[in-house]
Each structure stands twice: as structure tokens, then as C-alpha cells.
Amino acid sequence: AQKITQTQPGMFVQEKEAVTLDCTYDTSDPSYGLFWYKQPSSGEMIFLIYQGSYDQQNATEGRYSLNFQKARKSANLVISASQLGDSAMYFCAIPNTGNQFYFGTGTSLTVIP
Amino acid sequence: SQTIHQWPATLVQPVGSPLSLECTVEGTSNPNLYWYRQAAGRGLQLLFYSVGIGQISSEVPQNLSASRPQDRQFILSSKKLLLSDSGFYLCAWSGGRNEQFFGPGTRLTVL
Numbered sequence: 001a002q003k004i005t006q007t008q009p010g011m012f013v014q015e016k017e018a019v020t021l022d023c024t025y026d027t028s029d030p031s032y033g034l035f036w037y038k039q040p041s042s043g044e045m046i047f048l049i050y051q052g053s054y055d056q057q058n059a060t061e062g063r064y065s066l067n068f069q070k071a072r073k074s075a076n077l078v079i080s081a082s083q084l085g086d087s088a089m090y091f092c093a094i095p096n097t098g099n100q101f102y103f104g105t106g107t108s109l110t111v112i113p
Numbered sequence: 114s115q116t117i118h119q120w121p122a123t124l125v126q127p128v129g130s131p132l133s134l135e136c137t138v139e140g141t142s143n144p145n146l147y148w149y150r151q152a153a154g155r156g157l158q159l160l161f162y163s164v165g166i167g168q169i170s171s172e173v174p175q176n177l178s179a180s181r182p183q184d185r186q187f188i189l190s191s192k193k194l195l196l197s198d199s200g201f202y203l204c205a206w207s208g209g210r211n212e213q214f215f216g217p218g219t220r221l222t223v224l
Contacts, residue, residue, distance in 0.1 A: 035212055044217050044218060045157075045203060100159055101205075103156045103157040104156060106155075106156050
């Protein structure tokens with residue numbers, strides 16, 4: 001079964017600085033994908049970025065990028081130039097072959113002005 | 114484009130009362146649909162998923178049930194709510210890369 005671990009319950013970052021949110025995973029699937037979601041205080045889950053296990057390059061989407069280290073089974077999210085609106089919960093997730101997602105426990109990010 | 118709707122947005126119900134939460138998806142056909150529950154300050158717990166009309170898989174035995182009467186409609190129900198049913202309920206559908214897109218959620222408080 002898939003397993004996702006997020007070891008940082010809370011993180012703080014100064015506005016305009018970069019921050020890395022950690023995510024490690026465990027899976028026996030030879031091919032898999034990793035997802036990051038943002039959940040602001042409104043509750044909606046917003047898809048941020050995706051990394052395929054066979055993708056040659058780390059995924060990037062605007063200010064979001066993935067530091068994907070397959071051998072270490074880690075897929076850390078990097079947010080550059082943090083903005084106040086980035087304050088939210090962030091979840092890492094991995095689906096199994098049945099398309100059922102397994103979510104980590106999340107990291108609460110607070111951006112300080 | 115695809116959109117997903119959930120209602121109601123918030124709900125306060127007494128213990129022992131019934132529950133019906135509705136989720137509908139627009140702009141796609143034959144989606145996989147999911148119900149999650151999120152307790153306060155916690156991660157998401159998958160409750161049910163459906164790969165087609167009338168096909169429901171349950172992840173966790175509980176006081177809840179789900180139904181899919183139409184291709185793009187997913188309903189979460191309970192005959193008698195418990196205090197422990199309080200939480201934030203999210204519906205989601207899956208897309209081409211297996212990413213899941215979530216609805217706005219329903220915040221349920223059982224008193």
C-alpha cells in the first residue's frame with residue numbers, strides 16, 4: 001500500500017523568501033505520480049503540481065517546483081518568492097493503481113510580512 | 114471546462130438525524146468520484162469511491178453510505194448521525210493523469 005509522510009506540522013517563511021515543504025513516500029508500484037495540493041482556510045483543495053516517477057526533469061508550475069529525489073523517495077515542494085496568500089495547509093498525495101489517493105497529514109505554512 | 118459542485122456548504126444537524134450531501138460534476142463523463150472526510154486539523158480520509166453508476170466501494174466501515182444514481186452525481190448519506198460524523202466533507206473527481214479535483218466542501222457539525 002502507498003504511504004505518504006509529511007514531517008513538518010508547521011512552517012514559517014518571510015514574505016518573498018523561498019520555502020521547502022518535505023514529503024517522503026513509499027510505494028511498490030513501478031510507475032506512480034506524486035501530487036501537491038494547497039488548502040486555504042476556506043477549505044477547498046487546490047491542485048498545485050504533479051510529478052511522474054519517470055519524468056526526467058523536476059516539475060515546475062510558476063512559483064512552485066518539485067525537488068524530486070527518486071532514490072530517496074522524496075518529493076519536496078519548493079515555493080519561491082512567498083506571498084501572504086501562500087499561507088495555507090499543504091498536502092502531498094500519491095495514488096495507487098486503483099486511483100485512490102493517499103494523503104499526508106499536511107504542513108501548515110504561515111507567510112510572515 | 115469541468116466544474117464540481119457540493120451542497121450544502123455548511124450544515125448543523127442534531128445527533129440521530131439523517132444526512133444527505135450531494136456532489137455533481139459538469140463537463141466530463143464517466144468520472145471516478147470520491148468522498149473524503151477531514152477532521153479538524155487533520156489530513157483527508159477516503160470514505161467512498163465510485164468508478165461508475167451504482168458502483169460504490171467503501172474504504173472505512175462507518176455510519177455513512179454513498180450512492181451514485183447518475184453518472185455525474187454522487188451522494189453521501191446517513192440514517193442516523195453520530196457526534197463523530199462532524200467534519201469537513203470533500204467530493205472529488207479524477208482526471209487524465211489521475212489528479213483529483215475537489216469541490217468546495219461541506220462543513221458538517223453534529224450537535
